[in-house]
Structure formats: structure tokens, C-alpha cells
Amino acid sequence: MAEHPAYPVGLRLTGRRVVVLGGGEVAQRRLPALIAAGADITLVSPEVTPSVEAMADAGELTWERRPYADGDLTDIWYALIATSDHDANTRASAEAERNRVWCVRSDDADEATAWTPATGHSEGVTVAVLTTDAKGRDPRHTAAIRDAVVEGLRDGTLVAPHHRTRAPGVALVGGGPGDPDLITVRGRRLLAAADVVITDHLGPRDLLTELPPNVEVIDAAKLPYGRFMAQEAINNALIEHAKQGKSVVRLKGGDPFVYGRGMEEVQALAEAGIACTVVPGISSSISVPGAAGIPVTHRGVAHEFTVVSGHIAPDDERSLVDWPSLAKLTGTLVILMGVATIAKVAETLIAHGKSPDTPLALIQEGTTAAQRRVDATLATAGEAVLAHEVKPPAVIVIGEVVNVGPNPSA
Structure with a gap:
């Protein structure tokens, strides 16, 4: 035998x-x-x-x-x-x-x-690996082959084309904070199977180089204070390509529903009668501070954290943020899209009771090879942005958690 x-x-x-x-x-x-x-x-x-x-x-x-x-x-x-x-x-x-x-x-x-056999599962497929040589059975080698195949299927690096007709539709995929390894397994798999990818500048750009040459990539970037593709045009592009029977992935940075205008796109697709799958992504509000050595919560230091959009200054009548109440919180404040307004934000928080010495960190291009961290205080935040030429995208963390861990940039 x-x-x-x-x-x-x-x-x-x-x-x-x-x-x-x-x-x-x-x-x-x-x-x-x-x-x-x-x-x-x-x-x-x-x-x-x-x-x-x-x-x-x-x-x-x-x-x-x-x-x-x-x-x-x-x-x-x-x-x-x-x-x-x-x-x-x-x-x-x-x-x-x-x-x-x-x-x-x-x-x-x-x-x-x-x-x-050593088994694994991916999207309705069971991978089973057996050693054919009974005398040379090596369970570790068998398991390693299993893991390599399953990982390839999950992350899209091993693509087996479907021979049945796929239902057209749109996948709204959160790409995470920038590092291509931080996209979810499901998001990467959908990206590998896409006919059309509509992306923006905050999406993990390195993933685009892995796409087959036949995949159409549409740039829907909204550069801060610069060129942008109007939201209505993005919605129309999603609808148009889906109606052509194509598999469309809308690749967004972070999570689609955290300042990503994802629900606007879901609503537009629903009105057009197009199926949409939402794939959550890792939000930069948590992952970027973590990558820079800052926990947004820490025992005995911060029991809560608040995420705020800083794209509108506190004194702007369009602002929906209750800045006076935020100044009274003792936890962590995370500000996204706030590089241009941080001086005014800091001034407002101090005016409503926040200590000028409250630690603050600015983390630019978080989780990417270009990541850098600039430490300051509420009182010096505006000066730090100018002195160190901090540019978007950057995540700003305010609170005692900034000083909890070692500063990798020190």
C-alpha cells in the first residue's frame, strides 16, 4: 500500500x-x-x-x-x-x-x-494538499503548500478566472491607510477580479501595478486645493461601467464611510438599480497613529477617542463640529484633513479650556515609505506645520497618548 x-x-x-x-x-x-x-x-x-x-x-x-x-x-x-x-x-x-x-x-x-489532507478555504473553494510519497511524508511542507495556495487566492496574487458569467455590479472597497498590505483580504480579491477600477489619490497606489493590463483604471483623485473629479462624475462613471456588464471596484483610501463619501455613491447606485457590495477598510484615524507608535487609547491615560474632520475651520459657519465641547474632553482627539486649519483649531481648543501644553503629533503619509512624524503642542501646532512643511494627507493626534510610547522619529 x-x-x-x-x-x-x-x-x-x-x-x-x-x-x-x-x-x-x-x-x-x-x-x-x-x-x-x-x-x-x-x-x-x-x-x-x-x-x-x-x-x-x-x-x-x-x-x-x-x-x-x-x-x-x-x-x-x-x-x-x-x-x-x-x-x-x-x-x-x-x-x-x-x-x-x-x-x-x-x-x-x-x-x-x-x-x-492539509486544508484551507477561500471564497467557496476548499484547497486540500496530500503528500504523494508515503515514505517521505512531510506535514510541514504539505501545510506550507496549502498556505501558499490559500494566501494567493485570498490576496489576489493567484487568480483563477471564472468561466461563468459574473453578475455586473460595484464593489465599494476601503483600501486602508496607504500600505498595500493593509487592504482587507476580500478587498484585494475583488480588486484582482475587477474589469474597471475607479480610484483616488488616497487609495493604496502600489496595488494598481498588480492589475492585469486589460483592467481599465480611472483616476478619480480629489487633490486638496487642487484638481479633482466631481462626485457626480464619479457616480456616473460607476453607473455607466456597471450597466455595461462590467465588474467595477471603487477603491478608496481608509474606510469608505469615514469621510469617504461612500454613502453618496451607494445611494446613487441604488437609485440606478445597481447592486453594490461594501467592503470596509482600515481607517487612518486609528491605523496611522498606531503605525507612528501612538495608541489612541491607553489604560490610565485615555478612555475614549474622538475623530473629527478638520477640513472646515472652527470659525466657518459651515462647520458642524462642537469645538467647545471637544475642548472639555480628557481623551484623545484625532483630526483628519486638518493640516490647513490646525492653527485655528488649536486656538479654538485653547480658548475653550484645553491646555496649550497638550501634546500633539502630525503624521504625514502614514503607513507608507514616506511616513514621518512631527511632534508639537497645541500652542506650537501652527508653527510646526510651517516649519516642517507638513502636507496632506496627514493625521493629527491631540492628547496625552502622544507621549505614551517611544517616538520613532526622535
Whole structure:
């Protein structure tokens, strides 16, 4: 038997009896997949791990608190033998052989009639990897191959084209703060399968170089105080390409619903009768301070944090922010789009009671290779922006958390 490779097959165990012998770590690792497959599981073991006991308490399996006994593997479809008793394992595998039950044995794979492959899942696909050479079984190598394939499917670097017609629609994808590795797995997968990508300057630009040459990329940048593509034009582009039957990804920086005008695009698509999938992204309001060594909350220092848009100055009648109330908070204040207005913001906060010595950090191009951090106080914030020529995009953090960790730029 050892001279021939194993024959790969997928077992359909829904509602079918499966017996697991042993309740230790091996069973704990294997049981979730059997439960997910819908198997009718009986577990035989005097003792089990706390996690296995929780599965039994939840009704996901039946636990018989005793050792293996002859007859346990009668009228079943599949057996997993994983006790610490080698003699019991040998007797159980012999019973499985007599009853023609496919049996996995954790302590001696050569004596088993079935092997468990290294498996992973991605978008409705199960990847299963088996070692073909029985004499050279290397579980770590098998698992590494599994991981490489699954990761490639998830992050879009391994693309298997769909041969069925895809339903047209739009995916509103949050690209994260700028580092291409910080986009979500789902976002990257949708990006890899897109026909059209409509992006802006805050989206992770490096991801665009990975797109196939046939993908149409539309620049919808809204540069601060500069060139921009009107929101109505962006909405129309999304609708037009989706109506042509294309898969469209709207790639935005950060999260689509955190100052990203994402809901405006969702509403426009809904009015046009076009399906839209929203994929949340990592917001720069949390990730950029973290990348610069600043926690937005910290025990004994800040129990809350507030995120505010600074694109409109406090003395502008269009402002919707209650700056006097913010000045009274003791937690962390995170300001996005506030480079041009920080001097006025600082002045307003100080005027309403915030200490001029309150620590402040400006983090430009956060999470990218160009990231830099400039530290100041409320009293010196305006001067710091000018002296260090801080440009958008930059995240501003105000509060004692600025001084909690080491300053990487120091």
C-alpha cells in the first residue's frame, strides 16, 4: 500500500455517523471541520480538553465519557483515532478495517486507511494538499503548500478566472491607510477580479501595478486645493461601467464611510438599480497613529477617542463640529484633513479650556515609505506645520497618548 499514492476524495458526511476516539489536542483541531461538514459525531474519551467539552455542551457532538470498546466503530462512515493509548488505537484501527470504515490514525499514519489532507478555504473553494510519497511524508511542507495556495487566492496574487458569467455590479472597497498590505483580504480579491477600477489619490497606489493590463483604471483623485473629479462624475462613471456588464471596484483610501463619501455613491447606485457590495477598510484615524507608535487609547491615560474632520475651520459657519465641547474632553482627539486649519483649531481648543501644553503629533503619509512624524503642542501646532512643511494627507493626534510610547522619529 505504501508504494502507491493516496487517492484524493471529498467525503460528504452530512447527517452520517462519525466516531472520534480521544478528546485531546488532535481531536480539538479536527473536530471543527467535521462539525462544519454536518457529521453526526460521537466522541469517545474519558477526558477531553475544555474546548472539546464546550463543543459537547453546545450540542455539536455527543460525548461518551469512557475508553474505546470493541463495537464502537460499527455502522459508521468515518473514524478518527486519536487516543494516547497505542494498544487501543491498534485495536480500533483493526475494527475499522474489518468493518470497511475509512479510518484516520493520528499516532501511526502508515497503519491508517485514510489520511487527513492539509486544508484551507477561500471564497467557496476548499484547497486540500496530500503528500504523494508515503515514505517521505512531510506535514510541514504539505501545510506550507496549502498556505501558499490559500494566501494567493485570498490576496489576489493567484487568480483563477471564472468561466461563468459574473453578475455586473460595484464593489465599494476601503483600501486602508496607504500600505498595500493593509487592504482587507476580500478587498484585494475583488480588486484582482475587477474589469474597471475607479480610484483616488488616497487609495493604496502600489496595488494598481498588480492589475492585469486589460483592467481599465480611472483616476478619480480629489487633490486638496487642487484638481479633482466631481462626485457626480464619479457616480456616473460607476453607473455607466456597471450597466455595461462590467465588474467595477471603487477603491478608496481608509474606510469608505469615514469621510469617504461612500454613502453618496451607494445611494446613487441604488437609485440606478445597481447592486453594490461594501467592503470596509482600515481607517487612518486609528491605523496611522498606531503605525507612528501612538495608541489612541491607553489604560490610565485615555478612555475614549474622538475623530473629527478638520477640513472646515472652527470659525466657518459651515462647520458642524462642537469645538467647545471637544475642548472639555480628557481623551484623545484625532483630526483628519486638518493640516490647513490646525492653527485655528488649536486656538479654538485653547480658548475653550484645553491646555496649550497638550501634546500633539502630525503624521504625514502614514503607513507608507514616506511616513514621518512631527511632534508639537497645541500652542506650537501652527508653527510646526510651517516649519516642517507638513502636507496632506496627514493625521493629527491631540492628547496625552502622544507621549505614551517611544517616538520613532526622535
